[in-house]
Amino acid sequence: MADKIYGIMAEFDTPTQLVDAANRVREAGFKKTDAFSPFPLHEIDEALGIKRSILPYMIFASGITGLLGGLGLVYFVHVIDYPIIVGGRPHFSLPAFIPPMYELTILFSAAMAVFGMLFLNGLPAPYHPVFNVPRFALATREKFFLLIEAKDELYDYEKTRAFMEGLGGQEVFDVPE
Amino acid sequence: MQDNQDLEKKLLPPMVEGDHSFASVTDKISDVTLKKRTPFHWFIGFGIAFMVAQLLMVSVVWLLANGIGIWGNNQPVGWAFDIINFVWWIGIGHAGTLISAILLLLNQKWRTSINRFAEAMTLFAVACAAMFPLLHTGRPWLAAYWLFPYPNTMGIWPQFRSPLIWDVFAVSTYATVSALFWYVGLIPDFATLRDRAKNKYFRFAYAALSWGWRGSARHWHRYEITYLILAGLSTPLVLSVHSIVSFDFSVSQLPGWHATIFPPYFVAGAVFAGFAMVLILCIPLRHWYRMQDFITHQHLVYMAKVMLATGLIVCYGYAMEAFFGWYSASQYEVFMVKNRIWEGPYWWSYWLLIICNGLSIQLLWFERFRNSEFWLFVISLVVSVGMWLERFVIIVTSLHRDFLPSSWAMYSPQVWDWSMFIGTMGLFFTLIYLFVRFVPIISIFEVRTLLPEANVHGHHQDFEENVVMVEETYDRTDPPNH
Numbered sequence: 001m002a003d004k005i006y007g008i009m010a011e012f013d014t015p016t017q018l019v020d021a022a023n024r025v026r027e028a029g030f031k032k033t034d035a036f037s038p039f040p041l042h043e044i045d046e047a048l049g050i051k052r053s054i055l056p057y058m059i060f061a062s063g064i065t066g067l068l069g070g071l072g073l074v075y076f077v078h079v080i081d082y083p084i085i086v087g088g089r090p091h092f093s094l095p096a097f098i099p100p101m102y103e104l105t106i107l108f109s110a111a112m113a114v115f116g117m118l119f120l121n122g123l124p125a126p127y128h129p130v131f132n133v134p135r136f137a138l139a140t141r142e143k144f145f146l147l148i149e150a151k152d153e154l155y156d157y158e159k160t161r162a163f164m165e166g167l168g169g170q171e172v173f174d175v176p177e
Numbered sequence: 178m179q180d181n182q183d184l185e186k187k188l189l190p191p192m193v194e195g196d197h198s199f200a201s202v203t204d205k206i207s208d209v210t211l212k213k214r215t216p217f218h219w220f221i222g223f224g225i226a227f228m229v230a231q232l233l234m235v236s237v238v239w240l241l242a243n244g245i246g247i248w249g250n251n252q253p254v255g256w257a258f259d260i261i262n263f264v265w266w267i268g269i270g271h272a273g274t275l276i277s278a279i280l281l282l283l284n285q286k287w288r289t290s291i292n293r294f295a296e297a298m299t300l301f302a303v304a305c306a307a308m309f310p311l312l313h314t315g316r317p318w319l320a321a322y323w324l325f326p327y328p329n330t331m332g333i334w335p336q337f338r339s340p341l342i343w344d345v346f347a348v349s350t351y352a353t354v355s356a357l358f359w360y361v362g363l364i365p366d367f368a369t370l371r372d373r374a375k376n377k378y379f380r381f382a383y384a385a386l387s388w389g390w391r392g393s394a395r396h397w398h399r400y401e402i403t404y405l406i407l408a409g410l411s412t413p414l415v416l417s418v419h420s421i422v423s424f425d426f427s428v429s430q431l432p433g434w435h436a437t438i439f440p441p442y443f444v445a446g447a448v449f450a451g452f453a454m455v456l457i458l459c460i461p462l463r464h465w466y467r468m469q470d471f472i473t474h475q476h477l478v479y480m481a482k483v484m485l486a487t488g489l490i491v492c493y494g495y496a497m498e499a500f501f502g503w504y505s506a507s508q509y510e511v512f513m514v515k516n517r518i519w520e521g522p523y524w525w526s527y528w529l530l531i532i533c534n535g536l537s538i539q540l541l542w543f544e545r546f547r548n549s550e551f552w553l554f555v556i557s558l559v560v561s562v563g564m565w566l567e568r569f570v571i572i573v574t575s576l577h578r579d580f581l582p583s584s585w586a587m588y589s590p591q592v593w594d595w596s597m598f599i600g601t602m603g604l605f606f607t608l609i610y611l612f613v614r615f616v617p618i619i620s621i622f623e624v625r626t627l628l629p630e631a632n633v634h635g636h637h638q639d640f641e642e643n644v645v646m647v648e649e650t651y652d653r654t655d656p657p658n659h
Contacts, residue, residue: 016634035394038199038369039625040401043633044394053399059406073326077334086338099343099421103350106414110354110407114361117403118388121396125389137372139392140365142199 004177006129007032007149008161009136010169015041018144021167022047025146028163032149036130036139058116059109066108070101133173147175192286193627195470202471202628206621207366207373209466210614218465219614226606233600236593237312245315247593253579254572254588259313261568262598264422265450266306266605267348268443268564270355271415272451273299277358278411281404287479289623290471294462294612295455296359301608302454303352305601310344312597340424347421354414358407361400364390365622419444426571432513433575436501442494449487449534450564452480453557458609460554462618471619474548481547484560488538491567495531509580517574522587526570533563 012018018035025033026049035044044050074097078084083091118124130136130147139145146169148160164172193202240247250257273295280288314320322329324345326337335342367387374380390396420440427439456477463472502514518527537559540546547553573588612618625631 014630015632019633036392037394037397038203038392039365039622039631040397041394041633042401045398048394050395050398053402055399055402056406074337077326078337082332082334086336089338093338096338099340099417099424100337100346102417103343103346103414106410106417107350107353110357110410113403113406113410114357117361117399120399121393123388123390123396125391126384128389128391130391136391140369140372140390141203 005150005157006132006175006177007147007151007155008157008164009130009133009145009147009173009175010164010167011135011138011171011173012144012146012169015043015144017168018146019043019047021146021169024167025148029154030148030152032152032155034147034149036136036145036147038140038142038144053120055113055116055120059112062112062116063105063109066104066106067101069108070104071097073104074100129175129177132176135171135173143170192289192473192475193471193624194473197470197628198630199625199628202624203369203373203621206468206471206617206619206624207370210370210617211374211379215614216465219610223607223610223614226603226610229599229603230607231600231603232596233604236597236600237308239593240312240597241316245313247591249589249591249594251586253584253586254576256572256576257588258590258594258598259309260425261565261572262601263306263309264443264568265565266302266309266601267351267422268419268447268450269454269561270299270302270306270351270451271419271444271447272455273297273302274351274355274358274411274415275448275451276455277362278408278415281408282412286627287476289627290468290473290619291455291459291476291480292623293359293362293616293620294458294609294618295451296355296362297609297612297616298451298454298458299355300352300359301605301612303348303355304608305605307348307352308601309597340421340428343421344425347418351414351418354407354411358411361403361407362620362623363616364388365392365400366617366620368392369621370617416444419447431575432502432507432509433498433517433571436498438494438497438501442491442497445487445490445494446564446567449484449491450561452484452487453560453564456480456484456553456557457561460550460557462613466613466618468619471624477550477553478547481541481553481556484557485538485541488534488541488560492535495535513575513578516578517570521574521578523570523574523577526566527574530563530566530570533559533566537563 010021012021015037018037019041022033022035022044026047033048035041035048037044075092078093078097079091085091089096130145135143136145146164146167148155148164150157152160154160161172161174197205248258250259273292276288276295277292277299281292311317311320314323321327322331322333323335324342326335335345364387367383368390371380371383371387374383420443423439423443426434427436429435459472460477463469499514499518502510505511515521518524537556540552540556545552546556577588578585
């Protein structure tokens with residue numbers, strides 16, 4: 001292993017084993033860790049100490065932007081730029097303006113929900129060191145993986161690898177950079 | 178104990194049948210796209226659908242060359258096939274959003290194996306729907322400034338007090354959000370296909386589509402937030418879309434259209450028609466691709482029940498429409514109701530509608546019909562016809578008798594009306610066939626979560642598992658190491 005190492009990875013068969021191992025990794029004090037699973041596991045957030053994302057606040061802010069943007073649009077069009085009486089209603093006829101404002105609120109929120117998620121996740125990411133482990137292709141099929149990055153303060157190749165081997169996984173891999 | 182298990186099985190039937198593991202679920206669903214030879218019936222079905230789609234192309238070219246005079250609609254029936262077909266298609270789409278969003282929020286696990294293609298159906302149905310109002314403008318490239326608020330050299334803007342502009346906003350938002358929801362659901366499955374594809378071009382394509390998804394716990398954490406919030410946003414969205422479609426009618430002053438019951442009645446009708454289409458698609462699909470383990474018999478029964486419930490709401494809508502016409506004591510309303518139901522020349526369409534939407538679904542009260550795929554398929558086809566007739570009745574019978582008897586006229590669709598309608602069906606099924614061939618038809622990662630081994634034991638479990646845990650703990654001599 002002359003190459004630089006990105007981290008050490010262990011493979012598990014079941015989600016229960018993964019969560020147990022993740023708990024022990026967190027208790028041992030490792031911070032730069034990650035887990036990989038073929039479907040979302042709620043228990044892993046707690047086990048790895050993942051904090052709640054700020055994404056919902058971003059979505060809320062985006063929704064408010066859509067709402068105010070919609071209000072601004074109809075106000076500009078019907079009150080400022082081209083005021084014209086239609087159907088005997090006032091220039092600023094809010095009840096009739098609600099549908100477009102409502103739809104823009106949802107449009108902006110949904111766009112932030114998706115693109116905000118991708119942005120915070122750092123996607124698209126065509127390359128990532130974990131893909132260098134051939135067995136990792138199974139992470140999208142049936143296997144569970146736990147990773148400790150070499151950047152972690154407690155990282156020491158020999159000790160960390162021995163620790164990972166003691167977690168009861170199937171196999172432990174070095175992840176080349 | 179045995180009785181309890183039987184009862185539990187009856188009340189909470191398993192949503193995945195057969196002996197499956199994470200790997201077998203993944204292989205079974207992804208092999209349809211990756212490994213299996215494209216079946217012969219796919220080519221036949223795709224070929225027919227693609228040919229019918231050419232009819233749409235010809236119709237559109239002829240329409241743009243000649244203008245909308247080639248259609249049968251003219252005063253007083255200024256709106257006919259274009260709006261009937263628009264409402265019909267967009268209604269079909271609504272079941273997809275109901276399955277993917279509302280059933281997710283209600284924690285209905287059975288949605289999981291049907292949501293993917295129901296969402297695809299939504300997307301394709303909205304694409305077909307959008308074509309009609311756009312082409313009804315006759316010159317769609319000029320229509321941009323009527324529809325979208327952008328600063329143009331003429332200095333004019335769309336009229337935001339008009340339900341037609343609300344409709345533009347509602348439908349374009351709906352199309353965008355449905356596409357986003359569908360694509361977000363697909364990202365982890367595209368990653369699965371990327372990792373399993375042998376062909377390097379396919380691998381490259383799926384890698385690009387998956388955006389480098391690697392299943393990291395932090396990614397899943399945000400992903401789940403996004404998925405849940407999208408469901409929460411889609412729910413009011415889907416209700417608003419068909420409410421706004423109904424405003425196109427109910428905000429006007431026309432007898433037969435000007436009714437407060439329209440929004441809920443339209444939304445229920447949309448879900449009704451949509452579930453019929455989901456059944457029409459999934460009954461053959463589960464056989465052709467042997468997906469009976471995932472789209473179980475129970476799924477069909479649940480969908481039949483939703484169809485029955487929404488169908489009854491729609492029937493209530495028919496009854497209320499007639500009641501309000503009478504109760505309004507307005508001679509125009511009373512005339513409209515009488516004319517629609519028995520005095521007018523289109524009485525047959527009303528009664529056909531009642532037979533298709535009101536009577537046929539009564540069969541679903543009986544277990545024998547709910548359990549029969551053949552009958553479910555037939556009833557769904559009948560309901561699809563019925564929902565199309567509903568829009569025909571609402572639109573044509575309200576318009577053909579104007580306030581002035583001198584303007585009365587009959588409407589009959591012309592060849593180009595039919596060719597365009599049938600052509601959009603060709604487009605819809607072409608897209609469905611392409612989807613079935615290149616995209617996993619069932620959400621693989623969500624089906625994995627339905628398997629019993631997806632549960633994590635010993636950390637965060639429900640009551641029953643807790644009891645077992647406690648019992649196990651007492652049995653052991655050494656303390657558990659959790």
